[in-house]
Amino acid sequence: MAKTVYNTATTVDGFIADPDNSLEWLFTVPGGHPDDAGADGGAVETPLDEMDEFMKGVGAICMGSTTYEWIVQYEGLLDHPEKWGYEQPCWVLTSRDLPAVRGADITFASGDVREVHAAMAAAAGDKDRWLIGGGELVGQFFDAGLLDEVRVSLAPVFLGAGAPLLPRRILSDRLELIEAKPSGQFATLAYRVKN
Numbered sequence: 001m002a003k004t005v006y007n008t009a010t011t012v013d014g015f016i017a018d019p020d021n022s023l024e025w026l027f028t029v030p031g032g033h034p035d036d037a038g039a040d041g042g043a044v045e046t047p048l049d050e051m052d053e054f055m056k057g058v059g060a061i062c063m064g065s066t067t068y069e070w071i072v073q074y075e076g077l078l079d080h081p082e083k084w085g086y087e088q089p090c091w092v093l094t095s096r097d098l099p100a101v102r103g104a105d106i107t108f109a110s111g112d113v114r115e116v117h118a119a120m121a122a123a124a125g126d127k128d129r130w131l132i133g134g135g136e137l138v139g140q141f142f143d144a145g146l147l148d149e150v151r152v153s154l155a156p157v158f159l160g161a162g163a164p165l166l167p168r169r170i171l172s173d174r175l176e177l178i179e180a181k182p183s184g185q186f187a188t189l190a191y192r193v194k195n
Contacts, residue, residue, distance in 0.1 A: 002027035004129040008139045010152050015162035022064050029155045031184035047153035047186050059127025064137035065094035077101045089123045113140045113181035139168045147193050154187040167176050
């Protein structure tokens, strides 16, 4: 059965981006940068290897405007749209006008996440829906009862401040641990969200 999954990397102290909304902290961890994929000869599975496998089951993507803007700027996508890394249709939730990546299947939306979720589900069919982030966006899906799973790759990094993983009060009675394993320098944790 298709699920709506929040899959992201986080620091030990629970931040997905630094105070400047950057993910560069992640790239300092062995196995945390796309150029690290396969560098170990396959001896140790990394979160990037797991992400490649995860992406095979994803049929639609949703992200917030800050995440989208960071990706566009970091990858230089307005000048190099061929670097857009997603084949799946993508929704970007925003209240502002943002530049579109030429040739990418991106829909800019605002308002209730239920409408976006319905469109994602229709596009994804029997594949999963991936919520990239940020945490507030994912919180809106949680509030609407539309979040099925949280998967985090816990990096050995402490930032002290930044964008929180999921800025909601969610207690253990709403989460069931379904996976916990080492993955290179990361710990991969997955929780089923109980509605």
